[in-house]
Amino acid sequence: MPAPRPGPTDAYSMILDAIDIGTYRPGDRLVESELADRFGVSRTPIREALQRLETQSLLARDGRSLIVASLDHNQMAELYVVRGELEGLAARLAARHATVEEARVLREMVEADNALTETPAALARANRRFHKQIHLASHNRYLVQQLDLVYRSMALMATSSLAAQGRGAIAQQEHDRIVAMIEARDEDGADAALRTHISVAFTTRLKQDAARREEEA
Ligand SMILES: [Zn+2]
Numbered sequence: 001m002p003a004p005r006p007g008p009t010d011a012y013s014m015i016l017d018a019i020d021i022g023t024y025r026p027g028d029r030l031v032e033s034e035l036a037d038r039f040g041v042s043r044t045p046i047r048e049a050l051q052r053l054e055t056q057s058l059l060a061r062d063g064r065s066l067i068v069a070s071l072d073h074n075q076m077a078e079l080y081v082v083r084g085e086l087e088g089l090a091a092r093l094a095a096r097h098a099t100v101e102e103a104r105v106l107r108e109m110v111e112a113d114n115a116l117t118e119t120p121a122a123l124a125r126a127n128r129r130f131h132k133q134i135h136l137a138s139h140n141r142y143l144v145q146q147l148d149l150v151y152r153s154m155a156l157m158a159t160s161s162l163a164a165q166g167r168g169a170i171a172q173q174e175h176d177r178i179v180a181m182i183e184a185r186d187e188d189g190a191d192a193a194l195r196t197h198i199s200v201a202f203t204t205r206l207k208q209d210a211a212r213r214e215e216e217a
Pocket of ligand 1: 127175
């Protein structure tokens with residue numbers, strides 16, 4: 001198993017990580033002085049990080065305030081289309097190029113993550129580690145860069161589809177299938193298995209959003 005990801009140390013990554021894990025949610029206001037206190041860094045790097053995040057559309061202006069941006073329905077749908085294509089390609093290339101050791105790491109991840117199906121936050125982090133491992137196993141640096149961009153925008157989704165009732169256990173079965181296809185060097189099978197996984201995740205999210213709209217109405 002790889003070592004757990006060390007916590008980020010620069011202001012940009014710390015804020016991005018805080019959005020990613022839900023400390024700050026879409027619509028929340030980000031205040032320079034509060035962030036400086038929270039992360040124990042001076043205001044200059046915080047200001048620069050906020051500017052960068054705004055340029056990347058991860059933050060939006062609300063009057064004079066900066067708030068965490070949110071994805072509307074169309075943006076979410078667009079993001080899932082790109083994610084499905086790129087992740088499918090990553091799985092296909094992983095089936096072709098993954099080393100024996102990389103495939104073994106993926107297998108061990110699936111087995112370890114099976115213990116997390118009842119803890120959505122831990123499973124969501126484990127899920128990102130798992131997908132990142134597939135991206136790396138594709139051995140295509142440009143694809144890895146594009147997928148990093150997709151995952152950065154995904155941080156703007158308020159909740160993980162893995163929080164849906166029963167989704168964690170099924171997602172793990174899907175991960176198992178993806179790894180089996182990579183182990184078998186079945187490129188079409190790996191591509192299809194990952195596309196299916198992303199499609200089910202998107203369907204789950206649409207249902208979550210529909211239920212939330214009902215609660216709010
Ligand atoms: Zn997954």
